[in-house]
Amino acid sequence: MSGSKRAEAEKVEAYTRALLEAAHSEGRANADLVQWQHARKFTPEVLETLAAMQREDDLGLLDQVAKRYKELLDAQDTTVSVTVTTAVPMDDSLRSKVRSKAEADLKSPVYLVERVDPAIIGGIMLEVRGKRYDASVRAQLANIRKTLSSTFIEGEEK
Known part of the structure; x- marks a missing residue:
């Protein structure tokens, strides 16, 4: 050695x-x-x-x-991460539309993080900068259920 x-x-x-x-x-x-x-x-x-x-x-x-x-x-990176949840995988056309709409609304380049969750039934959920925008069928059904149950309960009380 x-x-x-x-x-x-x-x-x-x-x-x-x-x-x-x-x-x-x-x-x-x-x-x-x-x-x-x-x-x-x-x-x-x-x-x-x-x-x-x-x-x-x-x-x-x-x-x-x-x-x-x-x-x-x-602060130096203007790209915004957007998490997109759908019930089925997005195709290229929908991906392009979601990206274009998000970039226009956010006035920044967007990085899409795609998730598939069959439990949302349909529609789309977006998470951006800590906020959630839920346009899923599951959320719409929950809102309908809430409205119907409050109407029904209020109707019986009167």
Whole structure:
């Protein structure tokens, strides 16, 4: 084994043993292994930011930083996610109409997330920016049932 390979192997061993020893002392060896496997996916920017936060003893701000990051990212992206639920899969024609109508109403590009739910019987449900617009047959039947039951109950009381 060459000198550089041996030095690299020694570094790997030292890092691994330090990590394992710390994990065992905290009783989380398996959890640390899972985290370590995900850590290799981190970009250098994420690793540098985490290291800076660690140095400044600011790891308690992780959730707030993640939330603010998403807010800033969302502010830059004008595409609106619209979840469309239908009783059967949409064909290209309906998909195009839904997208065109949503883009016109929202004045933004739209990303459609399509869901199929036979329980809605027919019609369509849209979820946009946390609001639900329900034009399903199931909702219409529920409204009819509510109207009829309130009319019937009120009619008997009079």
